[in-house]
Amino acid sequence: MKIIVLRPRDSWVIRAGNLFTGKDKSLKQNVLLHLQGGVIEKILPAPAGEEPEQISAGAGGRRGWKFLDCSKLTVLPGLVDCHVHLALDGVDFQRARQQWDEPARVREQVAQHLAQTLAAGVLFVRDGGDRAGVGLLAREMVKSDVLPGPVVAASGCALRKSGLYGRFLGPGVNGDLAGAFRRLAAAGVDQLKVLVSGIVSFREYGRVGPLQFSPEELNFVVALARQAGLKVMAHANSDAAVTIAVRAGVDSIEHGYLMSRTTLKMLARQGVAWVPTVVPVAVQANRSDLYSREQLTVIEKTYRRQLEAIAEAAELGVTLGVGTDAGSPGVSHGAGYLQELRLYRRAGLEPAAILAAATVAGAKIAGAGQWAGPVEEGRPAGLLAVKGNPLEDLDVLGEIEYVILPGPE
Numbered sequence: 001m002k003i004i005v006l007r008p009r010d011s012w013v014i015r016a017g018n019l020f021t022g023k024d025k026s027l028k029q030n031v032l033l034h035l036q037g038g039v040i041e042k043i044l045p046a047p048a049g050e051e052p053e054q055i056s057a058g059a060g061g062r063r064g065w066k067f068l069d070c071s072k073l074t075v076l077p078g079l080v081d082c083h084v085h086l087a088l089d090g091v092d093f094q095r096a097r098q099q100w101d102e103p104a105r106v107r108e109q110v111a112q113h114l115a116q117t118l119a120a121g122v123l124f125v126r127d128g129g130d131r132a133g134v135g136l137l138a139r140e141m142v143k144s145d146v147l148p149g150p151v152v153a154a155s156g157c158a159l160r161k162s163g164l165y166g167r168f169l170g171p172g173v174n175g176d177l178a179g180a181f182r183r184l185a186a187a188g189v190d191q192l193k194v195l196v197s198g199i200v201s202f203r204e205y206g207r208v209g210p211l212q213f214s215p216e217e218l219n220f221v222v223a224l225a226r227q228a229g230l231k232v233m234a235h236a237n238s239d240a241a242v243t244i245a246v247r248a249g250v251d252s253i254e255h256g257y258l259m260s261r262t263t264l265k266m267l268a269r270q271g272v273a274w275v276p277t278v279v280p281v282a283v284q285a286n287r288s289d290l291y292s293r294e295q296l297t298v299i300e301k302t303y304r305r306q307l308e309a310i311a312e313a314a315e316l317g318v319t320l321g322v323g324t325d326a327g328s329p330g331v332s333h334g335a336g337y338l339q340e341l342r343l344y345r346r347a348g349l350e351p352a353a354i355l356a357a358a359t360v361a362g363a364k365i366a367g368a369g370q371w372a373g374p375v376e377e378g379r380p381a382g383l384l385a386v387k388g389n390p391l392e393d394l395d396v397l398g399e400i401e402y403v404i405l406p407g408p409e
């Protein structure tokens with residue numbers, strides 16, 4: 001895998017054997033992409049039989065164009081992970097937490113997580129937060145060109161109720177929600193992450209634990225986020241938690257385990273997106289070293305129910321994004337992404353629908369703006385090139401030939 005960082009003065013011509021734009025379910029064949037700086041300037045049919053030099057010379061007649069031959073590859077938009085935790089490593093939760101107090105170590109860790117993510121073709125991540133500001137640090141490391149990417153949308157701390165789930169995500173509030181929100185906004189977060197419930201129990205199927213906020217409190221914080229121009233990503237499991245989150249007007253439901261069909265219909269109706277994060281639960285189903293047979297049964301049942309709900313959501317027209325919860329136990333940065341895509345496949349979704357969730361829909365959900373989205377003229381050139389056809393076999397994403405992305409301005 002080779003990473004090509006596009007600098008402002010760079011001009012490239014890419015010859016693509018196949019192009020998946022993300023705008024429809026088809027592949028365009030034999031196209032030329034002209035990139036100027038970090039932007040896709042033109043998409044043209046490739047003249048048959050021409051040598052690379054001729055193609056390059058024909059690209060606007062300008063000197064210094066670089067040519068990238070992807071004539072035997074498929075070019076597609078960069079992937080988007082709508083839910084990661086760059087502060088955690090997916091291996092050792094306690095060790096990662098201990099490193100939060102050692103600035104040099106934490107930078108090293110974050111650099112590693114970002115490199116792994118980029119190598120998997122993920123060019124944009126939305127970080128689900130941590131209480132030490134590591135996600136914010138990661139964002140600054142990419143912005144200041146310490147690393148080429150992925151671009152990070154950071155949540156800072158999650159808004160949560162003290163005494164309830166999520167101590168590693170934020171300090172917890174009791175009462176002064178406006179003050180807590182002000183502190184987050186002052187920290188420069190890209191979106192508000194709010195914890196509406198706990199996580200699913202691995203001991204008892206269907207148990208989640210108490211709601212963290214009343215409907216009134218949730219309405220209040222969503223209104224504050226709206227005033228500040230921030231989207232809201234709501235960690236919510238159980239029908240009750242998702243229902244109050246959707247009614248409060250959040251933009252996306254994160255995890256959303258144990259939703260009923262009625263609730264999924266509500267998501268579709270209100271245009272609320274869903275990021276189901278299956279892999280963090282699915283990987284636990286193999287851990288007989290950690291869980292009893294009864295617990296493994298609960299875990300299995302829980303994630304299989306989630307796969308059914310994904311199929312239902314697709315059928316009902318719910319906007320699906322792809323989020324791995326990378327960093328949570330058992331989920332590695334980068335590698336977790338293809339695992340999550342394979343689970344969508346197991347849920348019965350077609351590769352084209354999965355790729356749309358992974359690229360164009362994900363970009364919208366994550367608020368990627370100019371940094372990710374469809375391959376079209378005038379848009380930034382965050383691209384991947386892979387062998388084979390991802391619309392036939394998503395596993396080709398496991399071996400990426402080129403990662404192409406704009407450098408910071």
Ligand SMILES: [Zn+2]
Nearest residue numbers: 083085128325
């Ligand atoms: Zn998370």
